[in-house]
Amino acid sequence: MTKPRLSVIGTGYLGATHAVCMAELGFDVIGLDVDPVKVARLAAGEVPFFEPGLDDLLRKTLDSGRLRFTTSYDEIAEFADVHFLCVGTPQRKGEFAADMSYVDNAIEALAPRLTRPCVVAGKSTVPVGTAERLAAYLREHAPAGSDVELVWNPEFLREGYAVDDTMSPDRLVFGVTSPRGEEAMRAAFAPILDAGVPAVITDLATAQLVKVSANAFLATKISFINAMAEVCEAVHADVKKLSEALSYDTRIGGRFLHAGLGFGGGCLPKDIRAFMARAGELGVDQALSFLTEVDAINQRRRARMVDLARECVDGSFQGRQVGVLGAAFKPNSDDIRDSPALDVANRIRKAGALVTVYDPAALDNARRDYPDLAYAETALDAARDADIVLHLTEWREFRDMDPRVLDGVVREKSIVDGRNALDPDLWRAAGWRYRALGRP
Ligand SMILES: NC(=O)c1ccc[n+]([C@@H]2O[C@H](COP(=O)([O-])OP(=O)(O)OC[C@H]3O[C@@H](n4cnc5c(N)ncnc54)[C@H](O)[C@@H]3O)[C@@H](O)[C@H]2O)c1
Numbered sequence: 001m002t003k004p005r006l007s008v009i010g011t012g013y014l015g016a017t018h019a020v021c022m023a024e025l026g027f028d029v030i031g032l033d034v035d036p037v038k039v040a041r042l043a044a045g046e047v048p049f050f051e052p053g054l055d056d057l058l059r060k061t062l063d064s065g066r067l068r069f070t071t072s073y074d075e076i077a078e079f080a081d082v083h084f085l086c087v088g089t090p091q092r093k094g095e096f097a098a099d100m101s102y103v104d105n106a107i108e109a110l111a112p113r114l115t116r117p118c119v120v121a122g123k124s125t126v127p128v129g130t131a132e133r134l135a136a137y138l139r140e141h142a143p144a145g146s147d148v149e150l151v152w153n154p155e156f157l158r159e160g161y162a163v164d165d166t167m168s169p170d171r172l173v174f175g176v177t178s179p180r181g182e183e184a185m186r187a188a189f190a191p192i193l194d195a196g197v198p199a200v201i202t203d204l205a206t207a208q209l210v211k212v213s214a215n216a217f218l219a220t221k222i223s224f225i226n227a228m229a230e231v232c233e234a235v236h237a238d239v240k241k242l243s244e245a246l247s248y249d250t251r252i253g254g255r256f257l258h259a260g261l262g263f264g265g266g267c268l269p270k271d272i273r274a275f276m277a278r279a280g281e282l283g284v285d286q287a288l289s290f291l292t293e294v295d296a297i298n299q300r301r302r303a304r305m306v307d308l309a310r311e312c313v314d315g316s317f318q319g320r321q322v323g324v325l326g327a328a329f330k331p332n333s334d335d336i337r338d339s340p341a342l343d344v345a346n347r348i349r350k351a352g353a354l355v356t357v358y359d360p361a362a363l364d365n366a367r368r369d370y371p372d373l374a375y376a377e378t379a380l381d382a383a384r385d386a387d388i389v390l391h392l393t394e395w396r397e398f399r400d401m402d403p404r405v406l407d408g409v410v411r412e413k414s415i416v417d418g419r420n421a422l423d424p425d426l427w428r429a430a431g432w433r434y435r436a437l438g439r440p
Contacts, residue, residue, distance in 0.1 A: 001187040004119075007032060007080035009106050011042055011069065013049060013162065013266070013335065014123060014155055015086030019069075020054060021166040023061035025191045031069045032076050034105075043069040050334035050361040053163045077113035082188045084153070085122045089274070090266070096273035098127055107134050114138070117147035119184040123155045125211050125271055127278040131175065131204040151181040152204050154211035159265070160332030168192070172199045175207020212278075215271040216291060221256040222263050223297040229259040229438025230300070239438030240420050259438045261344065261392060261418040262301040264329040266337035269295070301437065302340055305390075305418050306347050308435055312414050313387050317353035321411065323386035325379055326393025326419075327359035327366040334361040341392035342370055344418070348390075349373055358382035360395050380409055388414045394421035403430035 004027070008019040011033040019031035033039050041048045045059040061067040070076065076083065087102040103124055110120070120138060122131055135150035142148040152175035157165035172192065174185040182201055186193060193199060202210070225246075229239040239259040247254025263269065272291045279288040313320045322345075329339040336342055342357070349355040349372060356374040357366060363375055376382040379397065383389050383406045391398055399421050407413065407430065415427060417436040427434040 001081055001184050003027065003190075004081035004184065004187050005079055006030075006188060007076035007083045009033075009076070009083060009085050009110065010087030010102070010124070011038060012086070012088060013051070013159055014157065015084070016042060016047060016049075016058075017051060017054060017157060017162040017166055018084060018086060018123065018155070019067060020058050020061055021163060022188075023064065023067035024057055024167070027066065027188070029061075029067050030076050030079055031067070032071065032073065033069070034071065036071050039069045039071050050332075051162050052160065052332055057163060073109045073113055077110060077115070080118060082119045082121055082184055083110060085120060085124055086155075087124055088266075089124050089126055089270075091270035091273055095277070097277035098125075098270065098274035100126070100130065103130065103134070107137055108141075111138050111141035111148075112143070114142035114144050114148050116144055118144070119149045119151055119181060121151050121153045121185065121188070123153055125154065125215075125267065125274075126208055127274055128205050128208040128212070128282075129278070131208055135177070135204070149178060149181045149184065150204075151176045151185055152207035153185060154207055156211070156214065159335055160330065168195065169197055172197060173202060173207050173210050174199055175202045175204040177204060212271055212275040215268050216275055216288070216294075218256050219263055219268045219272050219298070220290070220294050222258075222268075223294040225257045225259045226262055226301050226438075227297050230297070230304075232259075232438045233304075236440045238440060240436075258420060260301070260394075260420045261305055261340040261437065262298040264338040264340040264343070265333075265335060266329075269298070269338045302343050302347070304437060305340075305344050305392075305416070306351070308437065309344075309348060309388055309390055309416050310351070312416060312433070312435060313353075317348055317351040320353045320387045321385050322348055322353045322355045323376075323383035323389040323410070324355055324357040324373075325359075325382065325389065325391045325398045326395060327357050328362035328393050328395075331393055331395040332361075334359075334365055336362050336365045336369060339366075339393075341418075342366055342373070344390070344392055345373055346370055356382045356384075356386075359393065360397055380405065384409045386410045387412050388416065390416050390418060391422055392418045394419040398422070403427045403432050407431070 008031045011031040023029045089098045092099040131152045176182045232239040326341045413432040
């Protein structure tokens with residue numbers, strides 16, 4: 001396999017980015033999705049979500065002729081040597097476990113069409129054991145039988161940096177069961193490996209675990225500093241200074257050590273819950289019981305944010321105007337899945353406030369999922385007549401904001417910085433009451 005032809009199954013945040021980047025690296029790629037609208041938009045050169053740099057690269061790779069999109073499983077089965085599986089694995093409603101129906105549907109659609117040798121490379125984040133189950137299914141249902149190989153290749157990209165993370169990842173992980181599977185992965189990632197990116201070769205179970213344990217670690221680090229923020233609040237200490245001091249310790253490091261409103265999005269929350277659910281099935285639930293607390297600390301930050309904002313409007317939201325800066329779960333993304341910002345905004349609305357939200361990229365998604373919130377097209381309009389302004393997603397636009405631009409529009413010069421990302425001195429010097437989580 002010198003230069004394999006690739007398919008990417010599921011063209012969401014992960015799959016669309018992967019398809020475009022692999023085409024940019026010189027491979028012939030077909031992206032497949034069951035959503036015909038998404039496929040049509042991608043084929044027309046339009047990324048259906050916000051991801052910096054991806055639009056230009058999509059148009060460039062479409063023009064090159066190396067990238068196309070389809071809804072036809074027949075087409076990709078005929079075409080590709082390596083099929084990357086990138087469909088969603090959301091949390092099941094009312095449970096911690098992951099909903100595996102999208103993965104299962106994709107494999108069930110693909111398997112009977114695999115009449116020639118190929119490799120199926122799982123990228124979705126899955127409960128450990130899934131790869132082994134899918135491999136058995138493929139062996140049984142693919143006409144090419146043992147010529148179809150399953151490997152696991154977990155993905156670590158961050159939304160907002162997805163292109164860079166895909167083109168130059170920290171590492172690649174290939175979970176394989178044979179030299180052939182490893183060769184296929186080395187061929188499919190040759191340009192990245194040639195650039196010196198390390199590859200860790202593992203068995204299937206380890207590869208699946210790398211992803212969920214990475215997310216468990218990151219979630220734990222965030223919740224650790226947020227737990228320290230809770231303690232700081234009790235003694236009027238400053239968690240921002242605390243984390244700064246900790247960060248100089250090279251054993252600890254400063255990344256993912258920012259206290260604030262906590263994590264959200266389509267990965268960390270559901271991945272740690274699915275990991276706990278799977279550990280329970282495996283009889284090792286005690287090993288992950290600490291993740292229950294990690295999740296609880298994270299949820300408590302949202303409640304604390306609401307309480308702090310309420311304190312700042314003299315104890316009641318009834319009839320108050322609240323301006324919210326940020327809706328996406330993090331900056332540089334339009335992803336609102338389990339967004340702490342929208343969760344807080346919605347709790348405050350339910351408590352009787354009129355909440356107006358502005359976000360540089362996520363307004364359409366927010367309007368769709370939270371129709372009862374009010375929305376504004378600019379930060380200024382969101383803050384108009386506000387009794388309080390809440391900074392809930394740390395977009396550069398907000399971090400760089402001169403407080404004086406809001407002076408004339410708000411009713412009260414009062415801000416709560418849910419992300420500890422604004423400069424308190426600057427805001428206070430401009431006459432604002434500045435409050436933040438974990439700080440005096
Ligand atoms: N978004 C991230 O930053 C990120 C990072 C690493 C890993 N992951 C993992 O990658 C997976 C995908 O995440 P995402 O954020 O891209 O999700 P997403 O919801 O944006 O995309 C999933 C896509 O799969 C499509 N799909 C569903 N069923 C299908 C089927 N049977 N055949 C073909 N396409 C189908 C959907 O239409 C959708 O476009 C998840 O397991 C996630 O945990 C995501």
